[in-house]
Amino acid sequence: MNTTWSRFNIVSLVLGFAFLYLPIVLLVVYSFNESRLVTVWAGFSTKWYVSLFNNQPFIDAAWVTIRVGLISATVATVLGTLGALAMTRYTRFRGRLLFSAMIYAPLVMPEVITGLSMLLLFVAIGFDRGIWTMVLAHITFSMCFVAVVVQSRLVTFDRSLEEAAMDLGATPVTTFFRITLPVILPAVVSGWMLAFTLSIDDLVISSFTSGPGATTLPMRIYSQVRLGVTPEINAACTILIAIVAVGVIIASIANKRREVQKARDEQAAARN
Amino acid sequence: MKSLGSFRRKFAPWNDPEAKPFIAIENVTKKFADFTAVDDLSLNIYNREFFALLGASGCGKSTLLRMLAGFEEPTAGRIQIDGQDMRGIPPYKRPVNMMFQSYALFPHMTVEGNIAFGLKQDGMQKGDIEARVAEMLKLVKLERFAKRKPHQLSGGQRQRVALARAVAKRPKVLLLDEPLGALDKKLREETQFELMDLQMKLGLTFVVVTHDQEEAMTMADRIAVMDKGKVMQVATPAEVYEAPNSKFVADFIGNVNMFEGTTAAVGNGKIDIAVAPENLTIRTEASRSCTIGQPVGFAIRPEKIRISRKQPADSSINSAYGEMWDIAYFGDMTVFHVKLESGRIIKAASLNAVRTVEEPLGYDDMVWVNFDTDAGIVLTA
Numbered sequence: 001m002n003t004t005w006s007r008f009n010i011v012s013l014v015l016g017f018a019f020l021y022l023p024i025v026l027l028v029v030y031s032f033n034e035s036r037l038v039t040v041w042a043g044f045s046t047k048w049y050v051s052l053f054n055n056q057p058f059i060d061a062a063w064v065t066i067r068v069g070l071i072s073a074t075v076a077t078v079l080g081t082l083g084a085l086a087m088t089r090y091t092r093f094r095g096r097l098l099f100s101a102m103i104y105a106p107l108v109m110p111e112v113i114t115g116l117s118m119l120l121l122f123v124a125i126g127f128d129r130g131i132w133t134m135v136l137a138h139i140t141f142s143m144c145f146v147a148v149v150v151q152s153r154l155v156t157f158d159r160s161l162e163e164a165a166m167d168l169g170a171t172p173v174t175t176f177f178r179i180t181l182p183v184i185l186p187a188v189v190s191g192w193m194l195a196f197t198l199s200i201d202d203l204v205i206s207s208f209t210s211g212p213g214a215t216t217l218p219m220r221i222y223s224q225v226r227l228g229v230t231p232e233i234n235a236a237c238t239i240l241i242a243i244v245a246v247g248v249i250i251a252s253i254a255n256k257r258r259e260v261q262k263a264r265d266e267q268a269a270a271r272n
Numbered sequence: 273m274k275s276l277g278s279f280r281r282k283f284a285p286w287n288d289p290e291a292k293p294f295i296a297i298e299n300v301t302k303k304f305a306d307f308t309a310v311d312d313l314s315l316n317i318y319n320r321e322f323f324a325l326l327g328a329s330g331c332g333k334s335t336l337l338r339m340l341a342g343f344e345e346p347t348a349g350r351i352q353i354d355g356q357d358m359r360g361i362p363p364y365k366r367p368v369n370m371m372f373q374s375y376a377l378f379p380h381m382t383v384e385g386n387i388a389f390g391l392k393q394d395g396m397q398k399g400d401i402e403a404r405v406a407e408m409l410k411l412v413k414l415e416r417f418a419k420r421k422p423h424q425l426s427g428g429q430r431q432r433v434a435l436a437r438a439v440a441k442r443p444k445v446l447l448l449d450e451p452l453g454a455l456d457k458k459l460r461e462e463t464q465f466e467l468m469d470l471q472m473k474l475g476l477t478f479v480v481v482t483h484d485q486e487e488a489m490t491m492a493d494r495i496a497v498m499d500k501g502k503v504m505q506v507a508t509p510a511e512v513y514e515a516p517n518s519k520f521v522a523d524f525i526g527n528v529n530m531f532e533g534t535t536a537a538v539g540n541g542k543i544d545i546a547v548a549p550e551n552l553t554i555r556t557e558a559s560r561s562c563t564i565g566q567p568v569g570f571a572i573r574p575e576k577i578r579i580s581r582k583q584p585a586d587s588s589i590n591s592a593y594g595e596m597w598d599i600a601y602f603g604d605m606t607v608f609h610v611k612l613e614s615g616r617i618i619k620a621a622s623l624n625a626v627r628t629v630e631e632p633l634g635y636d637d638m639v640w641v642n643f644d645t646d647a648g649i650v651l652t653a
Contacts, residue, residue, distance in 0.1 A: 163343055164376035166363040168390030168441065178389075182380045265424040 024241065031234035038229045048231040058236060061220035064131060065200050068216060072138035073196035079139065080146025081188055087147070088154040106144045114141055115208030122209065129211030137209040138199045145198060146191035153187035197244070283493060285318040294319040294477055295340065295445065300349030302335050309335040311501035322471050322478045324488035327498035333481045337447050340479065341370045354444055369443035373450040375434035377422040383433050384418045390441045408436040411470070428459050439474060448480040452487060464490050485525055489513070497521050518653040522571040529577070529618055531570040535562045543650060545570055549614045555589045557646050572648030574621035577641050579608050579633065584642040591642040592618060596635055608633065610641050
């Protein structure tokens with residue numbers, strides 16, 4: 001492996017990262033701007049954060065976002081996991097190909113179409129739009145992602161674990177909750193986190209399916225920006241970035257630790 | 273304590289017409305779509321027997337084991353365990369436990385947790401579970417590893433945990449799917465005897481599936497040799513080796529020289545077989561009734577063939593002359609490949625009973641091979 005840094009490598013690395021992160025860095029830096037004008041630096045200040053927490057519509061929108069995220073991610077995880085189980089377990093049922101294609105289709109469906117079709121459905125059946133229609137819509141698109149994540153874990157799942165449990169006297173239900181679920185739990189949790197993340201930053205589908213009084217944070221930010229970007233929005237975005245970044249960092253550290261520990265354990269086991 | 277052999281010598285319930293089989297497999301067929309894995313198979317297994325299902329992969333032995341465990345339902349036929357019809361009884365209600373080839377240890381539970389799992393399903397008292405787990409850990413000598421997770425154990429230790437977990441519930445029958453398949457040779461040999469010891473101690477019926485004939489011969493009271501979903505022969509290891517009932521079994525178990533010929537003379541309890549291309553006459557005990565001119569097979573094990581530079585006294589029967597073609601030295605014994613004029617290779621094995629031989633047989637020696645009239649066996653199937 002080439003370990004020396006050529007000038008070309010350095011330049012391409014710097015350009016690549018700049019392309020990815022410069023906009024975000026700018027956003028974060030300007031959230032600490034004293035000035036009301038977004039593009040003019042007038043000194044360091046945290047006043048926009050203070051004013052953000054006094055901005056009731058923003059706080060309300062944040063709560064709506066979190067509620068929609070929690071409910072939809074949880075329901076989507078249950079449904080997605082069941083779907084993944086059905087797809088990996090009953091490999092020989094008729095129409096399986098159609099079924100799996102139908103689970104994958106929403107992954108590549110343009111959001112506008114998903115949102116519009118949900119809107120038409122809610123109008124047709126006379127379902128008043130609000131937080132619950134939004135929750136339903138979020139479940140619909142995020143359960144497919146959960147199904148894909150969980151399915152990839154189930155493919156490598158050793159079925160003899162379940163057989164062993166049943167052989168030892170566990171009923172199928174006990175087997176699922178005591179053996180299958182604990183073993184695939186990391187995949188189910190990442191499925192949930194993915195669904196939650198997708199839900200909290202969705203704008204298009206939310207816009208189509210929400211009603212009066214149910215505005216999510218992305219919708220609020222978007223509508224504010226149309227009236228002009230304020231440092232307050234920068235502050236809100238910075239907080240969102242911080243939350244996501246901390247989550248990602250914790251998850252990857254925990255993952256890395258587990259792997260290192262497992263490798264160490266296996267080496268120790270091989271020695272004795 | 274009495275030795276294992278003292279029990280084993282007397283143990284032969286299959287010869288007792290009064291004995292009731294513990295596991296009765298009656299005309300069982302299992303089909304997967306258009307593939308027949310088990311084909312109209314009948315088999316009786318007796319209480320406390322160590323029974324081996326031996327066969328190449330795809331012969332249906334694992335499918336049969338899975339039907340005993342309840343993971344597969346027979347397409348036709350009946351399985352009875354301890355007098356109870358097993359049709360429609362799910363795995364979790366059967367009086368059998370299984371040790372899986374992959375061990376199938378629960379990765380999220382400790383060694384203790386794995387062993388206790390089955391006991392918890394039975395609703396056993398906490399104190400009783402702890403006592404039983406401790407007993408099982410002692411049985412497989414894993415007391416020090418009780419709190420470890422499966423990935424913190426070596427292969428041999430995992431195998432013991434799997435075994436302890438499977439016998440913890442004191443099942444009537446223990447099913448073992450290639451129990452030693454994942455262990456290295458040395459460990460496998462040790463473990464074979466441990467398994468036999470354990471089976472005797474606990475007084476269980478063992479049904480083991482294996483493709484390793486040495487393993488089956490060492491451990492089992494009886495072996496069922498399987499091919500294409502059918503049982504070819506059920507007998508003790510010695511019978512299967514010394515008195516195979518077909519060319520398939522003779523060829524499958526151990527090393528063998530197989531001749532094809534026609535009976536030339538029958539009488540005096542002997543049969544003469546003419547083997548055409550080598551112009552050989554084989555005179556052997558008439559273990560099967562034959563008529564003159566009938567095409568038959570003749571099987572003889574390499575260790576029952578003598579090899580020498582000297583011409584035998586009567587070289588008209590059971591003798592052949594040829595060139596030393598290959599020598600395989602195993603330490604304990606040497607297998608010589610002798611090439612006859614016709615091109616046929618005859619394998620002859622001799623025990624290396626002394627450390628040095630004055631004039632050892634070498635490559636390019638011309639040698640005689642010969643054998644006694646009771647050394648081989650006539651096969652008509």
